[in-house]
Amino acid sequence: MLLTTRALDTKIPAHDRVYRRLRTRIMHGDLPPGQALTIRGIGNEYEVSMTPAREAVRRLAAEGALTMSASGRISTPELSNERIEELAALRALIEVELASRALPRAHLALIERLQVTNGAIAEAVAHRDAVSYIRTNLEFHRTLYLRAQAPAMLAMAETVWLQMGPTMRALYGRLRRTEPPQFHRLIIAALRAGDEPGLRLAVRSDVTQGLRMLAS
Template identity: 35%
Template sequence: MKQPDMPAFERPAGMTTQEYVFERLRQAIMVGAFKPGTSLTIRGLADILDSSPTPVREALRQLTSVGALHLLENRRIVVPRTTPARFEELISLRIALESHAARRAVMHLSELQIDQLVVLDDAIEAAISVGDKAGALIANQEFHRRIYMANPAQLAMPMIESLWLQLGPLLGIAMEHVAEFYLVDRHQEAIEALRQRDEEAVARAIDADIREGVGGLDGGAIERLLKLTG
């Protein structure tokens, strides 16, 4: 299989090989390192990740179970292609779940945590300015994750991350080929609303951030992007 352009990943102390392989592949899919339609092989990924086949096999099983990968009838594992209708459904679910998660997290975020969101937003802009598309996507996901995870009773994050995984391959193409894709975000509005403890304003900012970012791609744009993958 062709060597993917996987983002750097710092392995924490104590992380098992199984955990490392899963997290590395999950992050790579989320930032579009694997294009839609790409076939993945256990041996090829094991070579790339300097791992034995067993952790790779288990990671692929887990990623298939959450819809990030598809297992075909001939047992091939592929990165799924996205149709305009499926894309619209994924975006609608993102808006519903993330607006809810943001609204419920507002009262749990400390001023220090909000200040850390400002740092993350600056990191997104810095990554974009130097053409680090994967870095921008990783920082953007962490920005959203920090908000939603502030709620100690949250249940939505696994579902949200499943949606990020399913959208990741198309996001990678969009970041490469749509110049205007990440010029506007609503993070500053979300940060200000968080400081004001305004739940509805935070939810509106997250809604707009998704709609005007990846959600701004229409059916025609999606089809054109998918053609670039062959």
């Protein structure tokens, strides 16, 4: 029997494929803030018709990853400073809780994985690669939070990341530094020591740290 490109074809719907790929690009900062998109353009890029492209856009708009003007035009969000502050506060609230819940379950293998990821972050910083930086940084946080066994909270945190994606790219793009995030080391140290107050402070500091770049 002849099989298609993949054995055991999982048969993912087209709208889901388009959604996932677009979502990844937005979350990682592959698109700048205010970038205009069209349904026909998306459909053309992913070789699907307007229908699944429209559903992917609608889904992303519902999550705040895309904004729609009154006339229905689609673009990545341009966040005001007030909204960035709000989203950072949400990150602090949710991610501190996630880290706290992950702490009792964080064994040595997890901490070592975090250190490896932290090395990848340092490499992205050294190469001035904004997209790689954002991707590995989110991977660091997600690796930790997955241990919290709290899928609804993690989904909320990822929604916030998604909304900040294009803006993060713009912020880190104007940042010119060579050292990796120092608070990640504090997070790892607190995990090793089982120090919950220290962990909460370290996560909060790491999450709200990017806010200082707004003063530039």
